[in-house]
Every structure is written in C-alpha cells, then in structure tokens.
Amino acid sequence: MDAVDDSRKQWASLLAGKGTLFPMALEGWLGLAASAFGGSPWGDTSPTRQRATRSGPHGGATESAAEPRDAIDWAVALNPIFSAWTAAVDNLQGSAWSWLSPPADNPLARVLGHPAVAVGDESSPGRLSMHAALALVDFVHGTVSHQALQAQGWTKALHRFMGEFMASADADAKPVVVSSLDDLATHWTTVGETALQEHSRSERFLQSQAEVLRKAMRFRVAHRQVVEAASRANDMPTLTDLDEAFASIHALRGEIRGIRCLAETAASTAASAAAVATASAAVSKANSQPAGRRARSVA
Amino acid sequence: MSAFLKLDPAKVMGEVAGFVPRIQEGMRRMNALEHEDVAIARTPSEAVHRNNKLTLMHYTPEKKDPLRTPVLLVYALVGRYSVADLQPGRSFVENLLRQGLDVYAIDWGHPTRADRWNTLDDYVNVFIDECVDVLRERHGVDAVNLLSICQGGVFNLCYTALHPKKVKNLVLTVTPVDFHADQQDDAAWRAFVNVWTRSVKRGDIDLMVDALGNVPGRMTGAAFATMNPVGTVQKYTQGIFRSLGDDESLRGFLRMEKWLYDQPDHAGEAARQWLKDLYQDNKLVRGELELGGRRVDLGNVRAPVLNIYAEQDHVVAPAAARALATVVGTKDYTERAVPGGHVGVFVGGKAQAILAPMIGTWLRERDD
Numbered sequence: 013m014d015a016v017d018d019s020r021k022q023w024a025s026l027l028a029g030k031g032t033l034f035p036m037a038l039e040g041w042l043g044l045a046a047s048a049f050g051g052s053p054w055g056d057t058s059p060t061r062q063r064a065t066r067s068g069p070h071g072g073a074t075e076s077a078a079e080p081r082d083a084i085d086w087a088v089a090l091n092p093i094f095s096a097w098t099a100a101v102d103n104l105q106g107s108a109w110s111w112l113s114p115p116a117d118n119p120l121a122r123v124l125g126h127p128a129v130a131v132g133d134e135s136s137p138g139r140l141s142m143h144a145a146l147a148l149v150d151f152v153h154g155t156v157s158h159q160a161l162q163a164q165g166w167t168k169a170l171h172r173f174m175g176e177f178m179a180s181a182d183a184d185a186k187p188v189v190v191s192s193l194d195d196l197a198t199h200w201t202t203v204g205e206t207a208l209q210e211h212s213r214s215e216r217f218l219q220s221q222a223e224v225l226r227k228a229m230r231f232r233v234a235h236r237q238v239v240e241a242a243s244r245a246n247d248m249p250t251l252t253d254l255d256e257a258f259a260s261i262h263a264l265r266g267e268i269r270g271i272r273c274l275a276e277t278a279a280s281t282a283a284s285a286a287a288v289a290t291a292s293a294a295v296s297k298a299n300s301q302p303a304g305r306r307a308r309s310v311a
Numbered sequence: 312m313s314a315f316l317k318l319d320p321a322k323v324m325g326e327v328a329g330f331v332p333r334i335q336e337g338m339r340r341m342n343a344l345e346h347e348d349v350a351i352a353r354t355p356s357e358a359v360h361r362n363n364k365l366t367l368m369h370y371t372p373e374k375k376d377p378l379r380t381p382v383l384l385v386y387a388l389v390g391r392y393s394v395a396d397l398q399p400g401r402s403f404v405e406n407l408l409r410q411g412l413d414v415y416a417i418d419w420g421h422p423t424r425a426d427r428w429n430t431l432d433d434y435v436n437v438f439i440d441e442c443v444d445v446l447r448e449r450h451g452v453d454a455v456n457l458l459s460i461c462q463g464g465v466f467n468l469c470y471t472a473l474h475p476k477k478v479k480n481l482v483l484t485v486t487p488v489d490f491h492a493d494q495q496d497d498a499a500w501r502a503f504v505n506v507w508t509r510s511v512k513r514g515d516i517d518l519m520v521d522a523l524g525n526v527p528g529r530m531t532g533a534a535f536a537t538m539n540p541v542g543t544v545q546k547y548t549q550g551i552f553r554s555l556g557d558d559e560s561l562r563g564f565l566r567m568e569k570w571l572y573d574q575p576d577h578a579g580e581a582a583r584q585w586l587k588d589l590y591q592d593n594k595l596v597r598g599e600l601e602l603g604g605r606r607v608d609l610g611n612v613r614a615p616v617l618n619i620y621a622e623q624d625h626v627v628a629p630a631a632a633r634a635l636a637t638v639v640g641t642k643d644y645t646e647r648a649v650p651g652g653h654v655g656v657f658v659g660g661k662a663q664a665i666l667a668p669m670i671g672t673w674l675r676e677r678d679d
Binding site: 080169177187188189190191192193196197198200201204205206208209210212213215218219221222225226229230232233237251254258259261269284292 | 315316317318319322324327340424425427428429437499500503506507510511512515518519522523524537538539540541542543548549553587
C-alpha cells in the first residue's frame with residue numbers, strides 16, 4: 013500500500029506542481045525536437061527573451077543581452093513519470109483485483125473448493141469442472157501478473173531510449189549521431205532490445221514466466237479431464253486412449269526392430285557357419301582320399 | 312552509449328514525403344506476387360526413402376563426377392530444413408552442390424500426436440541410421456559424410472559416437488555441445504533458451520510434455536521471437552518498409568517469413584530428454600547421455616570433425632560449440648568461425664561465400 017500511496021503522491025505533485033501534465037509533456041517533446049533541429053520552438057517569444065525586453069532601468073522596453081535560457085534537466089523532469097509508471101505496474105502484480113488473487117486468499121476459490129459445492133468423487137464431472145475453473149482463475153492471475161512485468165520491461169526500454177538523448181555524464185562518450193527517422197528507429201531497436209533482454213533475464217521475470225507456463229499447463233490438464241469425462245459419458249474415445257494406443261504402437265515397432273535385428277544377426281551367423289562348415293567338409297574330404305587319387309584329382 | 316539527435320530537416324521531410332509512395336509501390340509489388348515467387352526449397356531433388364513423416368531427399372548433383380562419399384544433411388527438429396535452401400542464389404544446399412558434393416537431406420516432416428513417443432534414441436539410432444544405410448547401399452560405401460545444423464549436429468555427434476564405422480567425416484555447424492557454457496558469456500542477447508530452461512523446474516518440463524504431447528511449433532517459434540522482442544516488432548515496421556522498394560528484397564523478406572512460420576511440432580519425449588538431459592543436466596559433454604540404454608561417449612568420435620560456429624550466434628553461444636574440442640576423440644579436429652547469426656550463416660550473403668566452400672574443401676581433402 014505504501015508503494016501505491018507513493019505513486020499517487022507522485023502523480024498528484026505532477027498534476028499540481030507544474031501546471032497540468034499534458035503541457036509539461038508537450039513542452040518536453042517540443043524542447044527535444046527544438047534541440048534536435050538546433051533552435052528553439054518559442055523563437056523570440058521565449059520567457060527569457062520576454063523578461064529581457066520588459067525589464068529596463070527606466071521601465072521601458074530595452075535591448076539587453078539575452079540571458080541564458082534555464083537549462084532543463086530532462087532526465088530529472090521525465091524521471092517521475094517513468095518511476096510512477098513502473099511503480100504502478102509493479103503494484104498491479106500484487107494488489108488490485110482480489111478476485112484474481114491466489115486461491116488461498118480468493119473467496120471465489122474458497123466457495124468453489126468447499127466440499128458441499130459439488131458432491132461425488134474426485135473424478136465426477138462436477139468436481140473436475142471445479143478444478144478446471146480454479147485452474148483457469150489461477151492461470152489468468154499468473155498471466156495478468158506476467159503482462160504487468162512485461163509492460164514494465166517495455167517502460168524500462170523506453171526510459172533508457174529517452175535517456176540516450178539526455179546529456180551524458182561521461183565526457184568522453186562518443187554519441188551515436190541520429191540524422192534520420194530510419195536511424196532513430198534503428199537506434200531504438202539497439203537500445204530497446206538490450207534493455208528488454210536484460211529485463212527478461214532477471215530472476216523475477218524468469219520465475220514469473222515459469223509460473224505462467226506451469227499454470228497454463230495445469231489448466232490445460234484440468235480442461236482435458238473435463239472434456240474426457242464428457243467423452244467417456246458418451247462412449248467416445250479420448251485423447252488418453254489414443255496416446256495409450258500410440259505408445260503401444262511405438263513399443264511394438266521397437267520390438268519388431270529388435271527381433272528383425274536378431275534375425276538378421278542369426279541369419280548372418282548361420283550363413284557364416286554354413287560357409288565354414290562347407291569349407292571344412294571339402295578340406296576333410298580332400299584329406300581322406302589316398303595320395304595317388306589326391307594327386308590325380310588335383311591335376 | 313549515448314546518442315545525439317541531429318535530424319536533418321531536409322532528410323526528414325524527404326523520408327516523410329517518401330513514405331506514402333513507398334507504401335503504394337509496395338502494395339503494387341505485393342499485388343503482383345504469385346505463390347511461385349516466394350516458394351522456398353526449390354533446388355531439384357527426389358525422395359529416395361520414406362519412414363512415416365520422414366523423407367530422405369537426394370539433390371541432383373551439379374557436377375558430373377561429384378565427390379565419391381555422399382553427404383547426409385541432418386537438420387534440427389525445430390524449424391525446417393528448408394532454411395538451408397531458402398532461395399536461388401542464397402541456398403546453402405545449392406552452394407554445396409556447386410562444390411561438387413553429392414547431397415542428401417532429411418526432411419523430418421510435421422510430427423503429429425502419433426509421434427509424441429519418439430525419443431532421441433529413435434531419431435539417432437533408427438531414423439538417421441536408416442538413412443545412412445540407404446546412402447551406403449546406393450553408393451556402395453561403408454561410411455558416409457554427415458553434415459549437421461544445430462540440434463541435427465547433436466544427433467550426428469551421438470550417431471558418430473555410437474556407430475563410428477558408418478561415418479567417414481563429420482561436419483557440425485552451430486551445434487551446441489556444452490549447454491552450460493553460455494554462463495561464461497554474460498551477453499544479454501545470447502543463449503536465452505539456456506537461461507530459460509535452467510530457470511524452469513524439471514517437474515514443469517514433465518508437466519508441459521504430459522499436457523501438450525508434442526511441443527507445439529508455435530510455442531518454440533514464439534520463444535525464439537521473444538529473444539529479440541524489439542527486433543521482432545521492428546521487422547514488421549521498419550524491416551518490411553525497407554523491403555518494399557525492391558522486388559528481390561520483398562521476395563526475400565517473404566521467403567524468410569514463410570520459413571519462420573513453418574514450424575513443426577517437436578516430438579514430446581524427444582523434447583523432454585532434450586530439455587532435461589541436455590539443457591538442464593548438460594549430459595552430452597559430461598559423457599552421461601544415454602540413448603537406448605547405450606552411453607554416448609564423445610571420445611568414440613574418431614572420424615575427422617569440422618566444427619563451425621557463428622560469431623554472432625544468439626542461440627548457441629560460440630563457447631557451447633567450441634567445447635567439443637576438449638571431449639572429442641578424433642585427432643583430426645578443425646574449428647572455424649563464420650560471420651553471422653544462428654540462421655544468418657545459412658542465408659546471409661557474406662556467409663554464403665564462406666561456408667559451403669570451406670566445407671567442400673575440407674571434405675575433398677579427406678575423401679580418399
């Protein structure tokens with residue numbers, strides 16, 4: 013709640029302190045554009061110029077050297093906007109809609125989970141439907157949280173991109189010169205991509221992503237159980253039946269390959285043994301003949 | 312990094328003024344397109360063997376006397392082999408044929424629910440072994456050359472370790488061997504799949520495979536797209552806008568998209584083992600991976616090995632590919648870097664001039 017209050021105070025100060033937010037943002041963008049094109053969007057009507065022309069020693073208009081325009085620290089000016097936004101999306105993950113909060117705190121979940129709500133065993137259609145509904149609520153909660161985290165990442169990317177054009181604290185930095193809209197888009201890709209990739213590697217993001225996957229799969233399983241219960245009630249085959257059949261086919265194919273391999277090996281061994289036996293028999297027969305007959309048979 | 316906004320008003324006005332005519336021109340080009348104009352995998356080939364969803368294709372050799380030992384190209388189960396034959400003039404397969412190689416490729420097809428029980432053992436010791444035997448019989452050779460891309464390289468490494476007599480030479484491209492080596496490289500733009508799988512519990516992977524059967528192609532496609540979230544969005548704004556001004560650029564863009572969105576599902580049991588045994592437990596480089604009850608020992612890979620990795624690979628960190636040097640058994644081990652990304656090495660203009668000639672020369676030197 014403190015973080016929510018802080019962000020509300022920041023918004024309030026923005027609205028109250030420097031006029032309204034819109035003119036301030038507009039001035040900011042115009043100032044940025046002016047600096048890009050090397051001039052001022054206000055021309056001679058800039059407040060600094062006006063003050064210089066109005067105040068003369070005798071009360072009349074007078075020329076005087078233009079005072080340096082107050083330097084605007086854009087990073088400071090824009091920071092509250094980004095901080096407020098990231099804080100707001102931060103809080104979206106934990107606060108807001110109680111009906112999307114985790115089942116342990118969820119009154120809807122408590123109602124749905126009460127044993128009196130659905131009678132019958134765990135595999136009854138009513139109970140399965142309840143589980144699926146709870147899984148869906150859980151999944152939606154996880155998705156909303158993760159989307160808020162993703163929005164935060166894009167905000168960080170935009171913030172970093174805006175910061176590229178602020179005065180650099182590093183005097184030796186060699187800035188990238190952006191001279192066309194195409195260059196601007198390319199630079200956004202470079203800067204924004206790095207920021208988002210860093211964000212998506214954070215522990216928080218990875219855990220949130222893993223949680224979304226887990227909840228999505230749990231819902232999918234729960235949903236399938238409901239569908240299969242309906243299929244069974246109507247004497248129709250289910251996906252589980254098909255999977256079991258395919259598993260059997262896969263196992264049988266493996267067995268057939270194994271048997272074929274053994275048969276080929278046995279056939280190969282038998283063929284080799286037969287060839288060896290034939291050769292041995294021929295040698296034995298030749299050796300058993302009398303010497304004279306052996307000589308004539310050789311000739 | 313910082314940037315200095317110095318917009319040239321004339322240049323900006325030119326860009327703005329040119330926006331609508333470019334869109335109109337692009338619409339005209341789009342309307343004139345036929346399906347044939349963006350067809351991919353056009354290099355002539357014939358199917359010489361089939362097994363269920365698998366098709367073994369033989370490309371028509373370009374040279375009258377190609378290299379004696381045929382080459383079997385094994386692609387991954389994620390995405391399709393057609394990236395290696397994207398378009399005339401930018402086709403890895405075409406360039407291999409130009410090198411005088413006799414090339415076959417495995418098209419894994421589109422697995423259905425019936426294939427969810429296929430394991431890595433099936434892919435390595437059944438499907439690839441079958442295709443190798445077909446090549447051996449057709450060409451009257453005892454051993455063949457294996458050429459691999461990414462996950463196909465892992466399959467071929469395992470195959471070579473388990474069937475060393477049937478492999479004459481082994482070429483790997485963008486192949487991960489050490490699935491934890493990305494931890495040495497803290498670049499945020501690299502190896503997100505490794506980071507993600509290590510952040511997920513083993514039970515979650517089991518739950519995903521049990522719930523889905525096969526891992527949907529759209530899911531793996533989305534995972535790859537989110538590795539470059541801004542680039543993915545920019546591609547459909549700035550990227551397509553740039554390509555609208557030129558027929559060939561537009562066709563190239565659309566062909567690439569055609570390949571990107573042709574995403575087959577990944578057989579469930581193979582995915583379970585791929586994510587748990589390899590990405591999470593890193594069993595391959597540790598010598599602990601088992602296929603069909605047989606341990607895969609990379610020390611048994613004694614055939615000559617050419618290991619090619621991409622310098623700007625955002626999927627397989629170079630260190631993950633180069634780890635093979637420390638575990639492979641062969642004495643003839645060559646490692647080469649190629650400029651480009653994970654896919655860019657096969658479709659990029661610069662890499663086209665390097666990759667196939669490198670492989671062709673290396674194989675020719677070892678074809679006795």
